[in-house]
Amino acid sequence: MASKKHPIVLRFEGMDPGDIGGYEAHRYRKGGDLGHIDREKPKPRLLIGTEAWADEARAEIKLMKLETFAAELADLDRRKRRKEIERRRIEGPRDPWRASRHGPMRELILTANKEWFEQTESSDVEFSTSKEELFEKRAVAWLKEQFGDDVIHARADLDEQAYHVHAVIMPRATVKKYGTECRVLQPSVHPLIKDYEAAQDSVGEWFSEIGLARGQRHKQAIRDALNDGRKPPASPRHVRPAAWRAKQERKLAEKEAALETRQREVSEREEQADEIIAFGEAVAAGGIDENGQAAASAQQSEKTPALTPVRKSSLGFAIARKAYRMAMKRLRGKAAAEAERNARAQVVKEVAEIKAADDVIVEIGQQLPEGMRARIAKVRRKLSARIMKLDPTTKGRLGLPISGSDDSR
Template sequence: MKVETFAAELEDLDRRNRRKDLEKRRIEGPRDPWRASRHGPMRELILTANKDWFEQTESSDVEFSTSQEELFEERAVAWLHEHFGDDVIHARADLDEQAYHIHAVIMPRATVRKYGTECRVLQPSIHPLIKDYEAAQDSVGEWFSEIGLVRGEKRKQAIRDALNDGRTPPINPRHVRPAEWRAKEEQRLAEKAAEVENRERHVVEREEDAASVLAFADAVAAGEIDTDGRPAKSAKANGNPQTQPSAKKATLGFAAARKAFRAVAKRLGARAEEKAQERIASEVAEIRAADEIILEIARAFPQAQRERIAKIRRTLTAKIMALDPRAKGRPDASKSGDGDPR
């Protein structure tokens, strides 16, 4: 085809005595017998239907059948021959996607008057169904309606109607190549599997931590370990080994339990110490009040008896002040002689 067209061009230039053009074209050589375009001279077609249609069977007792695929293939081959004839240079049935489909390649051969003769060229627009893809979809829909299939949505027409009416046009979905779709789907499934695995691992870790917390609490309640996780004195005395395995000490559950029990023990200890301080302060206040009464009574005694009472009082005061934690660091009133009866 390419050589035939080139020979016809040279013959035409020679016939018209275009010597310079003839020499130039001989140097350039043959040209492609089609108009350069982004899509090239050939076209690919894919005929398919919804996968649910192919899964239909004649009887509910039959789980799998190829009758729908055979019916579809018969109609597809007939449609290709009817509209493209010998220009169909390749066609095959594919099962590599979710739905059964027919893949065909069209080489649109045409004959045009050129260089004073008939020349063969590749011209996609020679076929009306290639020139207008919506017409091709209408043709396929009508052709396959005999086996119960219906043409898909007329999205292009819906967009045109919306624009003509001043409405917002519907979103036109972007077609994705099967290889690209499979790659994205595999990536999505891999990410989902990794997420599930990560969640399962976290659940196992939380369960282990919960088991460590319960084991720690049981051991503390039984008096086998203290709130720091160390063996309790009673457990050492009884020869009872620590129930908390050493391996568990490295877990988050063990650390969390130890921290919680430490906080509780500290809070309870502080509360107990506060109550003890209040009780001691109250008792010391009562003793001081009684001491004041003794002083008042002693002032009425003779000098010798007052000195004896003062000596006894200093001894008692020293012992009493030793019981009061708040008196630590203060000067000893018993040594200074303050408050002695005179």
């Protein structure tokens, strides 16, 4: 049965000459992301270049700068630009490449899924050597075929999850400047650096002989989707292993921090609940009043909870005291309102009786001779005196006149 076709993975990363030091530190496992390194496995193996490749590359770049600088000064001298010569001498040599966000060099990674290297099932391709050896041989041949002497370094990493090859490309080119040929670094001199899809086609075809396949054709999928009026798929973003691991570690740290925060909040709420309960028990036992102060009549006993100064300064104590104060205020307000309602009902009842009696007196008085009305009016004034004793505010609320009138007259 044919084995699963795994894709060959090719990735380019921009590189500046200033990055060479960090690259070398990681190659010797002295710097960079080392958390995933298996110290029990063999260290990286050099495939292309010498052990001194980094110093050689830096020296060559420095020579390019000096050669170009000398050519520039000679050109200015021929044109008798004396002021410009002095200014450029002060500024010094310039980098022999055009500034860009990617840098003038490229780091290249070649690998496949670790399952492919571990695969032992029968497949379409018969192997007489190990997968790593076969992959390594094809990788070195492809690098030399496509980039020639511009591959100034390549190594095999054996101590990580999956075997992979790192390579450094220094794209040398010659351009006409200052009336002469000047050496520069120019990534676009290599078609496979200039065209990502072409690079994927090339490496896919090269490694197909050992059972690997080209990766997904993302650009073609985008073109097809646009031609069909569909939403194009998102372009893949290659994330360096170190960046991916850092992101995962950051996520884990955030989860742990969130869990710790939740646990601390639960613990604080439990402490506050204990303090609130202690406050309530102390109030119920008569140990403290609604303000949290020791009650004047309290007699401390084993049954009366004692609140320490620490508890009295706690958030739970403050919450309980505020809630208790509000509850007492509401209870007192309800009691006062009930008392006022009862008082008003009694006054209304009494006033009604007085008014009923007064109405009878007025009716009787209207039927008596003039001489008797004076005596009736005197009796009425005595009965009305109870109404007159009420304060004006109360009489107003009850709908009574502030000053009476003598209707019997």
